[in-house]
Amino acid sequence: MHTLGGYGMYVNGYDSNKDDLQQRLRRIEGQVRGISRMVDEDKYCIDILTQVSAATKALETVALSLLGDHLRHCVAEASAEGGQVAAEKIREANDAIARLVRS
Amino acid sequence: MHTLGGYGMYVNGYDSNKDDLQQRLRRIEGQVRGISRMVDEDKYCIDILTQVSAATKALETVALSLLGDHLRHCVAEASAEGGQVAAEKIREANDAIARLVRS
Amino acid sequence: MHTLGGYGMYVNGYDSNKDDLQQRLRRIEGQVRGISRMVDEDKYCIDILTQVSAATKALETVALSLLGDHLRHCVAEASAEGGQVAAEKIREANDAIARLVRS
Amino acid sequence: MHTLGGYGMYVNGYDSNKDDLQQRLRRIEGQVRGISRMVDEDKYCIDILTQVSAATKALETVALSLLGDHLRHCVAEASAEGGQVAAEKIREANDAIARLVRS
Numbered sequence: 197m198h199t200l201g202g203y204g205m206y207v208n209g210y211d212s213n214k215d216d217l218q219q220r221l222r223r224i225e226g227q228v229r230g231i232s233r234m235v236d237e238d239k240y241c242i243d244i245l246t247q248v249s250a251a252t253k254a255l256e257t258v259a260l261s262l263l264g265d266h267l268r269h270c271v272a273e274a275s276a277e278g279g280q281v282a283a284e285k286i287r288e289a290n291d292a293i294a295r296l297v298r299s
Numbered sequence: 300m301h302t303l304g305g306y307g308m309y310v311n312g313y314d315s316n317k318d319d320l321q322q323r324l325r326r327i328e329g330q331v332r333g334i335s336r337m338v339d340e341d342k343y344c345i346d347i348l349t350q351v352s353a354a355t356k357a358l359e360t361v362a363l364s365l366l367g368d369h370l371r372h373c374v375a376e377a378s379a380e381g382g383q384v385a386a387e388k389i390r391e392a393n394d395a396i397a398r399l400v401r402s
Numbered sequence: 403m404h405t406l407g408g409y410g411m412y413v414n415g416y417d418s419n420k421d422d423l424q425q426r427l428r429r430i431e432g433q434v435r436g437i438s439r440m441v442d443e444d445k446y447c448i449d450i451l452t453q454v455s456a457a458t459k460a461l462e463t464v465a466l467s468l469l470g471d472h473l474r475h476c477v478a479e480a481s482a483e484g485g486q487v488a489a490e491k492i493r494e495a496n497d498a499i500a501r502l503v504r505s
Numbered sequence: 506m507h508t509l510g511g512y513g514m515y516v517n518g519y520d521s522n523k524d525d526l527q528q529r530l531r532r533i534e535g536q537v538r539g540i541s542r543m544v545d546e547d548k549y550c551i552d553i554l555t556q557v558s559a560a561t562k563a564l565e566t567v568a569l570s571l572l573g574d575h576l577r578h579c580v581a582e583a584s585a586e587g588g589q590v591a592a593e594k595i596r597e598a599n600d601a602i603a604r605l606v607r608s
Contacts, residue, residue: 293396492577
């Protein structure tokens with residue numbers, strides 16, 4: 197669950213699994229560095245492409261995890277309050293989903 | 300806005316732009332039929348691929364429109380009620396988004 | 403293998419599995435019509451989205467099949483001839499792949 | 506153009522723009538590190554998602570560039586030779602494209 201931070205500001209919804217996210221991102225950073233090394237060592241194109249697809253999928257998993265947290269926390273909360281803020285939050289989430297689907 | 304149906308059941312959130320959705324889907328059906336005709340007439344592969352990409356994009360637009368309506372109505376409403384139902388609705392929406400991002 | 407048509411023109415590379423392609427496309431057309439019916443009958447958004455994802459995936463499979471045929475026939479043949487035509491064919495194929503990856 | 510390496514082995518097709526690829530990959534590595542920092546600093550979910558989409562798109566551009574080089578060099582060359590090797594190269598390229606389209 198999201199909680200209120202020290203100064204009454206809402207803490208972001210991804211707090212709960214921040215460590216998990218950081219670990220995934222560190223692994224992706226390593227994957228990208230590995231791809232760079234493969235290019236440097238003239239590895240076979242197809243093998244490099246396999247690694248690029250894997251890193252892309254890993255980034256998508258991070259995105260879906262962030263989005264789930266966002267819907268669970270920020271959007272759910274705004275919806276409970278209703279009105280203009282809720283409408284705006286949902287429009288914003290939908291735009292982010294569109295960018296993901298099209299990327 | 301979604302409304303209560305005759306028997307107290309929630310009407311689905313896409314009611315408002317049902318005509319728009321139906322029109323888009325009819326157009327996509329026509330695009331797919333057109334692709335079939337291009338194959339039949341031995342049109343150039345690349346030109347057929349261009350039409351397949353266009354139909355895919357059009358289906359994605361339908362999906363994003365349905366998803367936006369769903370977040371605006373079903374999810375927002377469940378969130379306003381909170382609890383287990385809200386959590387389940389959001390998990391369900393997130394799974395649908397994952398299927399879209401990965402398709 | 404591709405063959406020469408009656409007037410010395412190259413027959414498109416997807417001839418071999420034209421029936422298979424047509425059958426897939428007819429099935430997708432039916433899926434899109436089914437989605438339209440679901441909207442008409444006020445079916446649950448998430449169930450409709452599942453069908454939209456399935457139709458999108460089916461279109462992608464058609465695209466990958468067309469692309470495979472194209473690489474096997476048109477591109478392979480142009481490459482065997484070499485020169486400017488080959489370069490142009492490959493650039494064209496790559497553009498089509500970019501449209502697919504981004505759609 | 507690809508060239509023969511010192512010991513008669515074919516140099517990979519991405520040699521020509523290796524510096525460009527390395528630079529793109531270094532930039533993506535920086536983007537991923539930036540996303541990690543945003544999570545650390547509790548930045549707003551939607552802003553993080555925007556950066557994740559940007560990094561995903563950048564990885565796709567790398568993939569399309571590698572694939573273009575591969576088609577231009579390895580596949581074109583195998584096609585010019587023809588036979589079993591060519592068929593295998595094209596099947597392999599098609600599998601890599603399928604992984605990209607579906608990731």
